Amino acid sequence: MKSDTIISVSHISKIYRSEEMETIALDDISFTIEKGEFVAIMGPSGSGKSTLMHILGALDLPTSGEYILDGKKVSELSDDDLADIRNQKIGFIFQAFNLLPRTTTMENVMLPMVYASIPKADREARAKKYLEMVGLGHRLHHTSNQISGGQQQRVAIARGLAMNPAILLADEPTGNIASNQAEEIMGIFQHLNDEGHTVVMITHEPDIAAHAKRTIHVRDGKVVSDEKNKRQHRAKYEQVEQ
Numbered sequence: 001m002k003s004d005t006i007i008s009v010s011h012i013s014k015i016y017r018s019e020e021m022e023t024i025a026l027d028d029i030s031f032t033i034e035k036g037e038f039v040a041i042m043g044p045s046g047s048g049k050s051t052l053m054h055i056l057g058a059l060d061l062p063t064s065g066e067y068i069l070d071g072k073k074v075s076e077l078s079d080d081d082l083a084d085i086r087n088q089k090i091g092f093i094f095q096a097f098n099l100l101p102r103t104t105t106m107e108n109v110m111l112p113m114v115y116a117s118i119p120k121a122d123r124e125a126r127a128k129k130y131l132e133m134v135g136l137g138h139r140l141h142h143t144s145n146q147i148s149g150g151q152q153q154r155v156a157i158a159r160g161l162a163m164n165p166a167i168l169l170a171d172e173p174t175g176n177i178a179s180n181q182a183e184e185i186m187g188i189f190q191h192l193n194d195e196g197h198t199v200v201m202i203t204h205e206p207d208i209a210a211h212a213k214r215t216i217h218v219r220d221g222k223v224v225s226d227e228k229n230k231r232q233h234r235a236k237y238e239q240v241e242q
């Protein structure tokens with residue numbers, strides 16, 4: 001394994017078992033991702049994308065196979081180590097947002113920083129900065145249930161960015177967003193990637209995948225293609241006032 005490999009999955013499979021049945025969600029998946037890559041993962045609904053993303057985010061373990069995250073075997077890490085890695089190293093943007101209800105956008109974005117014991121003034125400044133970055137500077141004190149689905153998605157994006165993570169994992173980050181806003185979000189992702197952050201993004205939209213530098217296609221839990229994008233579609237990035 002090269003020293004700049006940040007993600008290495010080797011022959012991973014994931015089988016969900018219940019009393020009645022067995023679902024093979026991932027079937028012998030192998031790839032590596034280097035530091036500073038921007039990878040899109042594409043595939044039809046039910047192909048295993050979210051399952052894969054949860055494993056990459058160390059939120060779940062594969063049934064078999066090995067996952068090495070930044071040089072460490074994830075299966076051998078303690079729960080405390082895993083919690084630290086998830087908090088410090090990985091920004092996770094969930095498909096279902098996972099925002100706290102009846103909690104303001106600011107508080108939602110500050111939550112990972114609370115876990116990281118970042119001082120309050122700092123937390124507030126950073127939460128405000130990232131909420132402005134995603135176009136929600138006018139909704140800092142609205143609660144999750146007082147904003148639209150697209151706005152909730154943008155809060156989830158701000159929260160994923162708040163810890164300035166080395167790896168950003170995003171599951172359909174533009175799924176609920178109008179196309180002009182999706183383009184802005186891609187501008188933010190590309191800006192982070194230009195600064196050296198590794199970005200892994202699930203999408204089923206070819207227009208969105210075109211913003212990445214590489215695309216991995218999955219189908220029925222298997223990798224069916226893994227190619228460099230011939231041309232990266234660049235989105236505009238405008239630095240917000242702080």
Ligand code: ADP
Pocket residue numbers: 016017023024025043044045046047048049050051052
């Ligand atoms: P995608 O994100 O590509 O739509 P998922 O990773 O969510 O796909 O799901 C892959 C397959 O695994 C699907 O067939 C889905 O029904 C199944 N699956 C996902 N989560 C579970 C679970 N917790 N228990 C049983 N089956 C599951």
Ligand code: MG
Pocket residue numbers: 049050051095171
């Ligand atoms: Mg999914």
